[in-house]
Amino acid sequence: MHDVDVVVVGAGLAGLSAARTLVGAGRTVAVLEARDRVAGRTLGGFLSNGVPVEMGGQWVGPTQLAALELIEELALKTFPTFDEGDALTVFDGNVVRYSDEDFGLPPESAAEVGRLWEQLEALASAVAVEAPWDTDGAEELDRQTLDGWLVANTEDSIARRFFRVLVPVLFSAETPELSFLHFLFYVRSGTSLETLAATTGGAQERRVLGGTHQISERMSADLGDAVRLNAVVRTIRQDESGVLVEYEGGSITAGRVVVAVPQTLAGRLRYVPPLPALRDGLTQQMPAGSVIKLQVGYDAPFWREDGLSGLVLSLDDALTVVLDNSPHDGSCGVLVGFLEGAHARTASLMGADERRELVIAALVKYFGPKAANPFDIVEQDWTAEEFTRGCYGGRLGAGVWTQYGRALAVPVGRIHWAGAETSTVWNGYMDGAIRSGYRAAAEILEKLP
């Protein structure tokens, strides 16, 4: 009766994982992708010397079991992120080298950061991750922003600044933009703050040889003609008999549909009949973070010779975080840097040359004059992408979880929701995206005759 059993909107990790599962269970699918490529917020790029670099999501780590298993199933290889030597913290004009866990901060502020960190870990561990609105004290936690909590809980200005920089590194958003409950949920969803922040032992532990976009590309290759590129979905109609998905240039019928795009974009589709108010209201309130990611290529990873790991956290600069992103074979040096949150919003208005100067000046400050002459810089401004409109993901501001959170992943009739932001485990990460696709597929397999 229908053209296919299931239409999937969006060929990122979530949509492709859902489609792959459904096809594996003998169902027919069509995956409609607005872009001329698959892989969504993962995107492969190249430096001018041909070395591949990840322009979007790039790291995997322990407890990200869905991602790690899928990578293995697709016969891709991982390798450890370079993580030897000292890290740098920059504040008040000083570039401080450190190797312990004090982040190079003055002892008093380091202790205060440690105290707050422990408090945050304890509060996060108490979040009801499957239903954050049921967390003990949810309303009070959700009433506050993370910034409000910080101001109320420490007078130490360096400790405040530290978290006000660490948070954009994790969310591409600023501390006032996050509900405190959302922050705690996200930390819990990704195991712990320590896990989110760490390279070895944490979320930045490993990379995929050749780039993470291959995960999507290999799934897409297996799906063959089922994946249709340049299909900009605009309207989803549903009635008792099924769904009709209209895209620019055509339409397709199915029994069910998986909408696997960021929530803010899901809200831009037209739904007939209209979505319930709570679901619509949620999509009005999950704005995406802002990030410009830069990959800077050097002839060699010269910082390693100085005993540096390449990791930098700056409380002073727009380029707040840098990591070593050199290829596995060390054939050249690559530093990956991020302009995040407020810094991305400002830098997005600059010309490319001005942004390049800003980045190189910061790298010279961190690593010395050798950083002045990269052979190439490639950059990706995710806020400018029509079919992403911001990374890393959608965030919930004060009050949203407790009032709207219930609508995040609950199907609306024949419409199922996927995407990294709908996952209770590793929410916002590649692993969460994959899990959300599996979850949506499971929902559908249970329903389909």
Add this chain to the structure above:
Amino acid sequence: MHDVDVVVVGAGLAGLSAARTLVGAGRTVAVLEARDRVAGRTLGGFLSNGVPVEMGGQWVGPTQLAALELIEELALKTFPTFDEGDALTVFDGNVVRYSDEDFGLPPESAAEVGRLWEQLEALASAVAVEAPWDTDGAEELDRQTLDGWLVANTEDSIARRFFRVLVPVLFSAETPELSFLHFLFYVRSGTSLETLAATTGGAQERRVLGGTHQISERMSADLGDAVRLNAVVRTIRQDESGVLVEYEGGSITAGRVVVAVPQTLAGRLRYVPPLPALRDGLTQQMPAGSVIKLQVGYDAPFWREDGLSGLVLSLDDALTVVLDNSPHDGSCGVLVGFLEGAHARTASLMGADERRELVIAALVKYFGPKAANPFDIVEQDWTAEEFTRGCYGGRLGAGVWTQYGRALAVPVGRIHWAGAETSTVWNGYMDGAIRSGYRAAAEILEKLP
């Protein structure tokens, strides 16, 4: 060369005011309206006895010069809102009658409310209303939510509750959902908090005989065939030569376009080329408030006989605010009540009967057993409306004004922005909507050859 000089998207007060001005200046326009009616967030309704009641925006008051002048130009009449007798405040189970300015609160809390009120007025008066991001201390004000400010500035739990109820009455949103800077901007934009809150001398002073929707209907009648109903705009394309506006069922070319819909809906259109990141990001972060408005009809305005004005503010109940909304001729009694913010979100999930019981129980609590038997209740849930998706208007949470505010009303090429939320004067009100239409028309008249 073009079908018309200007296309206007949205036939609410903003769009029609823009179109009327353009036509008055000799330009040709087409107004595309998604609904089968004009008037947007103003909507006429009737009680079962034929008495007209306003289902959306309804009051006008001093300093709302654009609205008052337009009403006069269109030969509509206004009349004063009934405002004689005592008001009621409900808290901790008590229904307290008062006639002074203490809101019936215990003296200590009343004094504290007064102190906070004065502080808010003083802070609001210092806002740079044309450019809130340039206000002294804008970043610190925008970093806080209004709730955060309250918690930091008073220990009085009744005073906190008072503002946590007053704010939804004004915004249909909760105190944590508003940037403190946005709250102050909005107050300043509408003159003062006193003006926003007051009936006589304030924003609720007068009503339009027959209903405010007639303002739009009369403008629309004058525009004749230029207004096209049931035209759901989906895509706006622009290039050097003009704009192409595509709606479901057709398309139309013009030199310029005015998008006069709430910002959250403006973000749902497709723009080719895509909008700049800052403008797109803003539309991701101006969610609409939540309100269900109820008009409750009685044979007579019986509360007046008890010396009551009909005004109620309850710190205890979901039906937080009630006013006398009887017709000018007193031919029956009407109470208008609002479920706002969190209460609207909860009540929106109830059945109509359950909601009706909740409302009547509250009215009996406030006004006694005579309130138990209305001859009719009509209600309007604005969050359920596909082409509004919430009232009273879009709000800015913490951090949005200072980072994104610049993009609110600045044209993008041939696209001009109107709507109540783009006005610097009476932002969010009917008056602001009309002013924004005039402003957008003026921008265009300056540009057109």
